[in-house]
Amino acid sequence: MNENARKDAANERKTLVGFIAAVAVLLLVSGVAILAVRGYASTNRWVTHSYEVVTALEGLTASLAQADAARRGYLSSRDSTYLKERDAALAASDEHLQLALQLTTDNADQQSALRVLQENLWQRTKQVDELLEMAQKQGMADAERAGIAEDMRKTTIDISSQIDRLQRTEIELLAARRGADEAWANGLVAAFCILLVTVVSMLTWLCLRVRAEARARARHAEALDRLNTNLEGANRELESFSYSVSHDLRSPLRAIDGYSLMLEEDYGPQLDDTARRYIQTIRAGSQRMAALIDDLLTFSRLSRQSLNRQTVDMTTLARRAAAEVLENQPEPKPAVNIPDLPAVPGDPALLRQVWTNLISNAVKYSAKSATPEVQVRAAAEGRQVRFEIEDNGVGFDMKYADKLFGVFQRLHSMDEYPGTGVGLAIVQRIISRHQGAVTAKGERGKGATFGFTLPTEV
Amino acid sequence: MTNGKYEPVEILLVEDNPHDAEITLRALKRANFANHVQWLKDGEEALSYLFSEGEYTDQPTPRPRVMLLDIKMPKVDGIEVLKRIKADSRTRAIPVVMLTSSKEESDLVRSYDLGVNSYLVKPVDFQRFSEEVTRVGYYWVAMNQLPTA
Numbered sequence: 001m002n003e004n005a006r007k008d009a010a011n012e013r014k015t016l017v018g019f020i021a022a023v024a025v026l027l028l029v030s031g032v033a034i035l036a037v038r039g040y041a042s043t044n045r046w047v048t049h050s051y052e053v054v055t056a057l058e059g060l061t062a063s064l065a066q067a068d069a070a071r072r073g074y075l076s077s078r079d080s081t082y083l084k085e086r087d088a089a090l091a092a093s094d095e096h097l098q099l100a101l102q103l104t105t106d107n108a109d110q111q112s113a114l115r116v117l118q119e120n121l122w123q124r125t126k127q128v129d130e131l132l133e134m135a136q137k138q139g140m141a142d143a144e145r146a147g148i149a150e151d152m153r154k155t156t157i158d159i160s161s162q163i164d165r166l167q168r169t170e171i172e173l174l175a176a177r178r179g180a181d182e183a184w185a186n187g188l189v190a191a192f193c194i195l196l197v198t199v200v201s202m203l204t205w206l207c208l209r210v211r212a213e214a215r216a217r218a219r220h221a222e223a224l225d226r227l228n229t230n231l232e233g234a235n236r237e238l239e240s241f242s243y244s245v246s247h248d249l250r251s252p253l254r255a256i257d258g259y260s261l262m263l264e265e266d267y268g269p270q271l272d273d274t275a276r277r278y279i280q281t282i283r284a285g286s287q288r289m290a291a292l293i294d295d296l297l298t299f300s301r302l303s304r305q306s307l308n309r310q311t312v313d314m315t316t317l318a319r320r321a322a323a324e325v326l327e328n329q330p331e332p333k334p335a336v337n338i339p340d341l342p343a344v345p346g347d348p349a350l351l352r353q354v355w356t357n358l359i360s361n362a363v364k365y366s367a368k369s370a371t372p373e374v375q376v377r378a379a380a381e382g383r384q385v386r387f388e389i390e391d392n393g394v395g396f397d398m399k400y401a402d403k404l405f406g407v408f409q410r411l412h413s414m415d416e417y418p419g420t421g422v423g424l425a426i427v428q429r430i431i432s433r434h435q436g437a438v439t440a441k442g443e444r445g446k447g448a449t450f451g452f453t454l455p456t457e458v
Numbered sequence: 459m460t461n462g463k464y465e466p467v468e469i470l471l472v473e474d475n476p477h478d479a480e481i482t483l484r485a486l487k488r489a490n491f492a493n494h495v496q497w498l499k500d501g502e503e504a505l506s507y508l509f510s511e512g513e514y515t516d517q518p519t520p521r522p523r524v525m526l527l528d529i530k531m532p533k534v535d536g537i538e539v540l541k542r543i544k545a546d547s548r549t550r551a552i553p554v555v556m557l558t559s560s561k562e563e564s565d566l567v568r569s570y571d572l573g574v575n576s577y578l579v580k581p582v583d584f585q586r587f588s589e590e591v592t593r594v595g596y597y598w599v600a601m602n603q604l605p606t607a
Contacts, residue, residue: 243560246559246560247558254580257583260584262481262484283584
């Protein structure tokens with residue numbers, strides 16, 4: 001049984017560990033899932049960001065084209081509304097440039113490229129302003145000759161190629177980010193799959209384990225049931241055995257005793273003293289055997305009888321037992337001192353028997369002392385109470401102490417002190433059924449102290 | 459032991475063991491109940507006697523003042539006899555005292571469940587046994603009151 005219990009405990013531990021591991025892996029899967037979702041969201045953010053940069057750069061190109069168109073319009077018509085249009089387009093281009101600068105704060109290369117672009121734009125605006133001024137004062141032909149227009153064209157090409165480069169860079173960046181993201185996503189999916197497979201296999205394993213355990217438990221329960229049935233059978237047998245013993249052994253004893261007495265009563269005058277002594281011996285023997293049978297039956301019932309546990313008032317129990325014992329005790333009766341005792345949980349009928357047996361022993365063995373005295377004591381000892389019954393009687397030799405609680409063990413002859421030798425065995429059986437212990441201390445001629453402990457909690 | 463022609467039976471002893479019966483009858487004789495005792499050797503005979511069946515068909519229904527009933531008997535045991543007596547309106551009023559060798563808790567419980575009037579365990583010591591039987595006889599025959607038929 002013990003081996004099985006240990007196995008059960010080990011199995012339970014394994015199942016628990018498996019369960020915890022499965023939960024841990026599940027948590028890991030959840031973490032991976034969260035990371036994947038967040039990675040996807042950040043990719044999205046980057047894609048949007050790249051589109052924003054590209055859009056800003058496109059806006060910049062468009063505004064610059066608009067400004068150029070307005071400038072050409074003015075130069076051919078000299079209509080000053082074209083100048084206003086141009087100013088507005090330049091302002092718009094500046095806004096687009098600022099937006100691009102803002103969007104690319106995370107990228108130093110792009111920032112510096114944008115700064116160069118800005119320089120170029122300023123330079124070009126200055127050139128255009130110069131061109132316009134000259135065209136206003138001296139006419140377009142002079143302006144062409146001064147080479148300003150030529151410079152301007154060169155700057156224009158620079159600018160558009162710079163914007164192109166910036167756009168291309170941004171698009172490349174986007175592609176690189178997407179590639180990295182895809183690798184990350186693929187990795188995640190793989191990890192996710194592995195973890196899922198792990199969780200599923202762990203759960204399957206756990207399921208199988210739990211089922212196997214349930215089956216093993218059912219088997220144990222079955223075995224236990226069988227054992228219980230056997231035990232019940234054995235118990236019933238024992239019960240009917242002790243019933244027979246008590247009934248069938250006592251009947252012939254009653255006949256022996258009864259007919260011996262009849263013989264004595266009816267034929268006494270015809271018998272001599274020896275014959276009458278024989279009859280007395282027969283009667284004493286049968287009565288002693290009856291007492292032995294009764295005690296043995298009490299003793300054997302103690303093992304089977306279930307405990308009727310309740311809070312027991314030990315003071316009352318001990319005092320009543322003492323009164324009963326002293327009632328049947330010839331003078332001089334020993335003084336039995338019983339102080340107030342703590343209450344303990346237990347079976348009152350059985351504990352009463354303990355007090356009766358121990359007090360009657362103490363009284364019996366101290367009765368021949370000069371001033372016979374029996375002292376009862378109780379003391380708390382942690383989670384138990386120790387009760388002691390001390391007498392100043394004949395005591396016993398400690399080398400026989402282990403024999404005291406055995407069935408039919410006696411340290412005195414029947415002539416000295418009558419008894420069946422079952423009393424202390426009954427005490428020990430009752431106390432051990434209450435999860436307590438019995439003790440005996442003594443010295444030949446100097447009294448004995450019998451003690452027992454009882455737990456204060458059940 | 460019955461001289462019962464003129465004396466009504468007052469004590470019914472149901473006991474299978476002849477030695478126990480003799481000891482009980484001796485005790486009752488000493489207490490001067492001898493002429494009022496009917497000894498029946500087992501449960502079957504007790505039932506025949508009480509319900510005027512079998513060899514007792516011709517006798518009038520007896521009305522003993524007490525019945526001393528052993529438990530462990532062959533054929534019909536004491537518990538069965540008690541059950542039959544207490545279940546029948548004709549015999550229900552007869553006081554039944556269990557007089558048995560063993561103090562078996564289950565027997566006690568069953569007997570009281572079935573309505574036994576008293577339960578005694580026969581002591582081995584003949585003197586004590588004798589005293590008890592005498593007391594039982596006096597109590598149920600002389601002191602206890604029964605409803606008139």
